[in-house]
Amino acid sequence: xxxxxxxxxxxxxxxxxxxxxxxxxxxxxxxxxxxxxxxxxxxxxxxxxxxxxxxxxxxxxxxxxxxxxxxxxxxxxxxxxxxxxxxxxxxxxxxxxxxxxxxxxxxxxxxxxxxxxxxxxxxxxxxxxxxxxxxxxxxxxxxxxxxxxxxxxxxxxxxxxxxxxxxxxxxxxxxxxxxxxxxxxxxxxxxxxxxxxxxxxxxxxxxxxxxxxxxxxxxxxxxxxxxxxxxxxxxxxxxxxxxxxxxxxxxxxxxxxxxxxxx
Amino acid sequence: xxxxxxxxxxxxxxxxxxxxxxxxxxxxxxxxxxxxxxxxxxxxxxxxxxxxxxxxxxxxxxxxxxxxxxxxxxxxxxxxxxxxxxxxxxxxxxxxxxxxxxxxxxxxxxxxxxxxxxxxxxxxxxxxxxxxxxxxxxxxxxxxxxxxxxxxxxxxxxxxxxxxxxxxxxxxxxxxxxxxxxxxxxxxxxxxxxxxxxxxxxxxxxxxxxxxxxxxxxxxxxxxxxxxxxxxxxxxxxxxxxxxxxxxxxxxxxxxxx
Numbered sequence: 001x002x003x004x005x006x007x008x009x010x011x012x013x014x015x016x017x018x019x020x021x022x023x024x025x026x027x028x029x030x031x032x033x034x035x036x037x038x039x040x041x042x043x044x045x046x047x048x049x050x051x052x053x054x055x056x057x058x059x060x061x062x063x064x065x066x067x068x069x070x071x072x073x074x075x076x077x078x079x080x081x082x083x084x085x086x087x088x089x090x091x092x093x094x095x096x097x098x099x100x101x102x103x104x105x106x107x108x109x110x111x112x113x114x115x116x117x118x119x120x121x122x123x124x125x126x127x128x129x130x131x132x133x134x135x136x137x138x139x140x141x142x143x144x145x146x147x148x149x150x151x152x153x154x155x156x157x158x159x160x161x162x163x164x165x166x167x168x169x170x171x172x173x174x175x176x177x178x179x180x181x182x183x184x185x186x187x188x189x190x191x192x193x194x195x196x197x198x199x200x201x202x203x204x205x206x207x208x209x210x211x212x213x214x215x216x217x218x219x220x221x222x223x224x225x226x227x228x229x230x231x232x233x234x235x236x237x238x239x240x241x242x243x244x245x246x247x248x249x250x251x252x253x254x255x256x257x258x259x260x261x262x263x
Numbered sequence: 264x265x266x267x268x269x270x271x272x273x274x275x276x277x278x279x280x281x282x283x284x285x286x287x288x289x290x291x292x293x294x295x296x297x298x299x300x301x302x303x304x305x306x307x308x309x310x311x312x313x314x315x316x317x318x319x320x321x322x323x324x325x326x327x328x329x330x331x332x333x334x335x336x337x338x339x340x341x342x343x344x345x346x347x348x349x350x351x352x353x354x355x356x357x358x359x360x361x362x363x364x365x366x367x368x369x370x371x372x373x374x375x376x377x378x379x380x381x382x383x384x385x386x387x388x389x390x391x392x393x394x395x396x397x398x399x400x401x402x403x404x405x406x407x408x409x410x411x412x413x414x415x416x417x418x419x420x421x422x423x424x425x426x427x428x429x430x431x432x433x434x435x436x437x438x439x440x441x442x443x444x445x446x447x448x449x450x451x452x453x454x455x456x457x458x459x460x461x462x463x464x465x466x467x468x469x470x471x472x473x474x475x476x477x478x479x480x481x482x483x484x485x486x487x488x489x490x491x492x493x494x495x496x497x498x499x500x501x502x503x504x505x506x507x508x509x510x511x512x513x514x515x516x517x518x519x520x521x
Contacts, residue, residue: 074391077344080344128298129414129417156417157447158447158487158488161298161486185421230491234491234512244520262520263504263519
């Protein structure tokens, strides 16, 4: 489902922004938490907020809030004493969700992320970094949101589990037509996985559009203290310092082959 | 090198079975490994919070349950999930044991960790990264023999944590401290003294960080991503395009196209 902001207030400015449906979009730069707060419909600012064809208003904001799911970077410390089941029930109460068989729903949600039902009785404090991330994803899935915002999707996650989680995200995007917004300081992750990207600076939106094109704007990004993915930075430096025209690659093995051809 | 702490034939739940590892004195040591390999459990065992008899050797002696209180004075840990404070604010907590000697260190560390502005704010209102910095400051003032850190880098930006690591390295050398830090990010290990890569119940690789990180195929196989410049250097070395690991991108470009 598409989200469109028209002349919407953000950082004392009016912004226009489209999050296309069925797409993985990256988000980085300062104030990304503020944009996430706004996109999660915690409050309504002046301007137009469209979800699909529907305009969000004070009257219907609660309904649309359920269509946007947020996976925070980690579970808040104040929840650590809760069991996974209690954590899920808190979300259900907060979002006013109803299920014919709640326990089955909780077990199903855990199963989707690859955890078995014994996790329901574990306290959040007992869980590893990976397990906490999976529980957060399962928690978000309870409301079956149309748009999913994920903060630092792979921070502290090894490559094998990154691939497993990414397979789940791709399934949500491709099979269930969800829009996914990956928010991260790690631009390597955004360059690798997102089709479009939004780069923020202190004034609002610095750049937005096709990921591969945006990250080629190395000078603009560096002027704004945005970390350029190293594989892009290397290609840029080869061209700038030595006039060597390497192609922009996403996989290190491809850039190695390209370097080999050019030395 | 003489170890300060060793684990010998440790068996614990289904995480460790006859597992042994040693940590040399006065070094900054990193432990990395894939998710669920037991990094946090290892820190809990080394801290004494999980006690196993006949398993942990500190300064050549097995740690016994009756010596735990003394051990807790020598070995301090930060496990972010377990951070607790009993006081209200930094001034109140820290001043109670500040002496003339460590007041200077306190001021220096406050500045290095960018904490001076928040010292009167209640702990409950702070985020995890600030809490970690405060806890770190307070633990360093106690001058333990061993400091254990469990993947604290996760809570900071790369730049912020790199600054903290530099401060810690300087402090570790000055005070002859042993630091054992788990991490999921191999980039954090590059400038440290020693690196262990553990997988379930096994020391998979060990040695000086750059020598360990050169084994890219093995590390990739267990799911550990290499820092870009190391990955690039190692692969270019395989093609005989460079002679050594180069961490600086400008220098690498110069080296390739002289």
